[in-house]
Amino acid sequence: MSRFFATGSDSESEESSSGDEITSKAPGTNFKQSLLLSDDEEDTKRVVRSAKDKRFEELTNLIKTIRNAMKIRDMSKCLEEFEQLCRAFLKSKNIVDKEGVPQFYIRLLADLEDYLNQLWEDKEGKKKMNKNNAKALSTLRQKIRKYNRDFETEIAAYKENPQESADEEEEKEQEDSGSSSESEDDGGEEVSAKSFLKKKPEGPSEASKFLKGAKGSGDESSSSDDDDDDDEDWGGDTEESGSESSDDEEGKSKSLATAFLKKAGTDKGSIKKVEKKKKQKKERAGELQEGEGDDEDGPWEKVKGGVPLVKEKPKMFAKGTEINIPVVVKKLNEILQARGKKGTDRAAQIELLHALAIIAGENNLGQGILVKIKFNIIASLYDYNPNLAAFMKADMWKKCLDCIDELLDILFENNNIFIGENIAEDSENLNISDQQPFRVRGCVLTLVERMDEEFTKIMQNTDPHSQEYVDNLKDEGRVCGIIDRLLSYLENKGSTEEICRVYLRRIMHTYYKFDYKAHRRSLGLQGETKSEQDQEESEGEDSAVIMDRLCKFIYAKDRTDRIRTCAILCHIYHHALHSRWYQARDLMLMSHLQDNIQHADPPVQILYNRTMVQLGICAFRQGMIKDAHNALLDIQSSGRAKELLGQGLLMRNMQERNAEQEKIEKRRQVPFHMHINLELLECVYLVSAMLLEIPYMAAHEFDARRRMISKQFHHQLRVGERQPLLGPPESMREHVVAASKAMKMGDWRTCHSFIINEKMNSKVWDLFPETQRVREMLVRKIQEESLRTYLFTYSSVYDSISMQTLSEMFELEIPTVHSIISKMIINEELMASLDQPTQTVVMHRTEPTSLQNMALQLAEKLGSLVENNERIFDLKQGVYGGYFNRDQKGGYQQKQPYQRDQKGGYQQKQGGYQRGGYRNQNQSNY
Amino acid sequence: MATRKESSSSPSAPMASTGGTLDSPVKQIQIEGLVVLKIIKHYQEEGQGSEVVQGVLLGLVVEDRLEITNCFPFPQHTEDDADFDEVQYQMEMMRSLRHVNIDHLHVGWYQSTFYGSFVSRALLDSQFSYQHAIEESVVLIYDPIKTAQGSLSLKAYRLTPKLMEICKEKDFTPEGLKKASVGFENMFEEVPIVIKNSHLISVLLWDLEDKSTVSDKHELLNLSSSNHLEKSLQLLMDRVDDLNQDIVKYNTYSRNLSKQQQQKHQYLQRRQQENVQRQSRGEPPLPEEDLTKLFKPPLPPPRMDTLLIAGQVNNYCQNVKEFTSQNLGKLFMAEALQGHN
Secondary structure, eight states: OHHHHHHHHHHHHSSHHHHHHHHHHHHHHHHHHTTSSSSHHHHHHHHHHHHHHHHHHHHHHHHHHHHHHHTTOHHOOOHHHHHHHHEEEEEEEHHHHHHHHHHHHHHHHHHHHHHHHHHHHHHHHHHHHHHHHHHHHHHHHHHHHHHHHHHHHHHHHHHHHHHHHHHHHHHHHHHHTTTTSHHHHHHHHHHHHHHHHHHHHHHHTTHHHHHHHHHHHHHHHHGHHHHHHHHHHHHHHHHHHHHHHHHHHHOOHHHHHHHHHHHHHHHHHHHHHHHHHHSHHHHHHHHHHHHHHHHHHHHHHHHHHHHEEEHHHHHSEEOOOOOOOOHHHHHHHHHHHHTTTOOOOOOHHHHOOOOHHHHHHHOOOOOHHHHHHHHHHHHHHHHHHSSSOOOOOOOHHHHHHHHHHHHHHHHHHOTTTTEETTTSSSBBBBBBSSSSOOOEOHHHHHHHHHHHHHHHHHHSSHHHHHHHHHHHHHHHHHHHHHHHHHHHHHHHHHHHHHHHHHHHHHHHTTTSSSSHHHHHHHHHHHHHOHHHHHHHHOOOOOOOHHHHHHHHHOOOOHHHHHHHHHHHHHHHHHHHTTTHHHHHHHHHHTTTTTHHGGGGOHHHHHHHHHHHHHHHHHHHHTOEEEEEEEHHHHHTTTTTHHHHSOOOOOOOGTTTTTHHHHHHHHOOOOOGGOOHHHHHHHHHHHHHHHHHHHHHHHHHHTTTOOOOHHHHHHHHHHHHHOOOOOOSOOSHHHHHHHHHHHHHTTHHHHHHHHSHHHHHHHHGGGSTTHHHHHHHHHHHHHHHHHHHHHHHGGGGGGGGEEEHHHHHTTTTOOOHHHHHHHHHTTTTOOOOEEEETEEEEOOOSSSHHHHHHHHHHHHHHHHHHHHHHHHHHHHHHHOOOOHHHHHHHHHHHHHHHHHHHHHHHHHTTTOOOOOOHHHHHHHOOO | TTTTTHHHSSSSTSSSSOHHHTTOOEEEEEHHHHHHHHHHHHHHHHOTTOOOOEEEEEEEEEEEEEOOOOOOOOOOOOOOTOOOOOOHHHHHHEEEEHHTOOOOOEEEEEESTTTTTSSSHHHHHHHHHHHHHHHOOOOEEEOOHHHHHTTTOOOEEEHHHHHHHHHHHHHOOOHHHHHHHOSEEEEEEEEEEEOOOOOHHHHHHHHHHHSGGGGGGGGGGGOOOHHHHHHHHHHHHHHHHHHHHHHHHHHHHHHHHHHHHHHHHHHHHHHHHHHHHHHTOOOOOOOOOHHHHHSOOOOOOOHHHHHHHHHHHHHHHHHHHHHHHHHHHHHHHHHHHHHHO
8 A cells, every 4th residue: 555655645746846745755754864775866856856847837837828818719828828838848858758748738739729620610700809819810720730740649549538538528627617727737647646546456466566565565564654765766667667567458448548647657767867967966966965875875784784674675676575586687677677778877776786786695596696786787887987988986996896806706606607698698597596507697807808998097087197096006906906816717717718808908917017026036146135035936926927828828829810919019018128128029020010010900009109119128228229229210200109109199180180089099098107208218219319320420421312310310419409509408308419419529428428417317217127237338339339430530630540549538448449440440431450569540541531522422413413404405305306315315324324434433543432322322323 | 912903803704705895885994992992891891701791882984994983881781770771871871972072973883702602693683773773883793712812803793785685574484595595604794804093002002012021922822722622612512403403493394395285286186187077077167265275384484593503603613713723833833842942
């Protein structure tokens, strides 16, 4: 009976505007505060209900006035009101969409049309009308005809339905008698209430356990009051299912009315939520309260223990219902059906699922059902954010982590649970009694992957310089923990594919982290206390070993190209990060990734770029300047390193991409803690470019065709030159430029002081794990390259130079100097010979003077000038006759080598002074 | 100095295409020593490096001889006085000079040069406007670097009448230049210069020369050459580059032109065939169409700049040639001296 009363109050609230409603509710709410469902929800519900009512009230009021106007035959008023009504109806479209067109509205439309037709037929009456009225009548008639076309079916249905029309007549009588003050809606509702009354007893069987439960609970006098409200709360969902099934049984004549009534009843729940959205303020307030409510929930349940939980059961299931697996599954499905629908309150859904889980746990329904519910809780947590861009709130995130942890706990404890995506809903086995293992549909791996993505999203959306970021980052440990647990779970149970996927996740969380433990251990071999070593060793295997194991498994077993590619890249990155240059390089070369990476999807390309950069930095640390330069060239030369590494968007692209693209690009960004320091990157690049370019420039000073090794480096040099006033260097770039200038003069000491000093240490060099070693390498390189530069630049000044002096000048050992000079002589970069007894370098003085160089350049230019001129001449002749032209050209070309020969001869006479560049060029000409 | 004047005024370059023979109103230029000194002084004070100084020449025409008796410099421009009125200044200057009884007739202008790079569009334009307004006017080019090497370098140039005509019509197309048969050799004519001093000044100079030490004249014998040559070569190279570019431009132009000619030809042929067919069918021939609209000829690149560059290159070459021949002579002399010792 309580159920009955509950619905009664429901319709009551619809009728009355607000006042008595509150009073009728008041006791209920008081009780509820002591219950699981906080009264906040109740509050919002009430607000919402009245909001919905407001729309309908508006409509009914308008209808009332129209009816009045109809009675006094005031057509112009009628028209006016009708237009208003249409507008009001449009406004309440949202609600109408939900529930269908309200019956009273249809009724009015039908009546109005009939009425107008009557008037239209009544010629005499028409004559009597004044002009305005007559005009209004004709317009209104046209309008309603047009308008009613949209509602044809409803109106037809209404006209066929005798009961409704009877009610209608009744109503009319009432109105005629003068009691028009009462809204017809009231009448309608009364009728509906009546039919409802009638209906309920008719189909008690189908109105389900629910009703039974309600009755049952009614008997339980102790909590009957609470139950009223609770029933009502959950009524929305249950009633829906109940009514749907009951429809079939009831007479067709009533079906329409009942359907409508049901809808009105059931929709309240969902409409509330729609309304909520509209009133954002309220919603926010509501949410806040809900949040608080949630917080209160957790601890509260625990404190109360079993007793209050028993009381809660009726929220889902009426009191006394035997809670068994099918019931719970059914309930679960009910809840899930609302998922993804427009009006579903996602927070409430999560709550419901939680409650369900607790109930299931309470009733010892077995782990199978619990796992299933957990799956759904996590899924709805993910669903909480409607769009892909938004990230999880902190509390949701925590909840999600907890849930997954619990789920894994269950899975670990119970070996007999089979989960899989491919298990169909039908073949699930949740029964506890069976000896068979549980079979549950769902995939932990997907959930964990999703969780990982959510984590990335959270990190992407947090300000990296805030404490919040650090706090969020602390969760990484948990994420890794979960992945580790899943990994060990899947290693036993999962398919190879799944293992590959989870391995990749693990790799993704490992590859960018520098393994300080292993690093220290490797250093420790040289002389740290043994106890410490032992302690460290016991802590776990090296990340290198893990990476190796995981990656090799993927290489062997993976069938999707993408996972393997990612694994390779991560593996290389990890190698490079730990200065295992040769392994990293070999892996990169063997994988042939460079050939086809441009076909990969952007995230993989970003990973590739990161790997290349790391590889370059690694090469630099190992002193392989050329390799470092080559690896970094692609990324640095574009000037878009930031974008290519997924570490930020470039502003200048704003016009080129629209908002949509920007969103996509934002999603690709690498979280801050994985960033590669861009300044370090640029510095490494510039320094390696400097070490390559400066000697090269010195060697090819007069070469007209010399090519730049690094455009970017030259750009920096030019920027430096353009400075009107040269102060002491401030930024990293200025340091490098200043160092380059010093190196050009062969002044390695100044160069060294510019590259390695306090400022640069703090900015760049200290970021390397083996700072000292890198710096030593760098000094050595600077010395060597400065020596080379010095020899290139000033060899023309010397007749001979003692190696001893050079060794002192550049603080290099004599053998090193010897080897550098020998190399230069072999490469024909330096025209000199070594005099062994005196340990001197004897210059051959074959370098052309600058004037000679200039003359050579001029000769070259004149050559091209003549060539161009000849071409014009050819063209001129070509207009008149092509035949001669060709002949002449041939002749000219034959002449050409002769000239060149002469030039070559001249050069040869000079004694092979020309450098590689010239020679090559000559060869290419032949 | 007076002894050196004749050597500098001898027309050595083909740039001056036999100054006197043309029907030019000026056959000789006579410069007062004062003007030379004033020009030198002006450069010393204001010009540095590649900066150029300019000024106005005053004097009068006597028969076919232009006598330059005085000059004054143009003030250096600075950004501050953008509204400075040059013409006003010149008129003012001339009026003032007239008051002190100095020749005040405008007969041309002078300009310093940097390694002989003066053949430019700006010079052409201003000399054209001078010569347009005052028929007899000349431009004096003063080369301070050569002068510093020991021999005064002062040259007077005028535009040839042919070039004047072209400039007047502003027809710089290849065809126009071809018709006028103007090459880089005959753009400018050099007018012989005579430096004339009053007898009193000559006497003073003789006196001074006796007193001057030998070391004052040593700069003439300086053997170092590479610096000057390098600089000249550098400039020459730049010009050659420019010339190269221009040639390439012209090349594309002529290629485009011939391509279009071909298209036009084809079009005409097709049309003719069609007309023949129509005639045989008894239909009226196709209406005439404006071919120039259908085939717009490509814009020919102006050739004047190329000419100027060529002239400049020629000028550099002459300079280098002159310089090297002098230097070779000096070197041989030095060798002989060395051997003698």
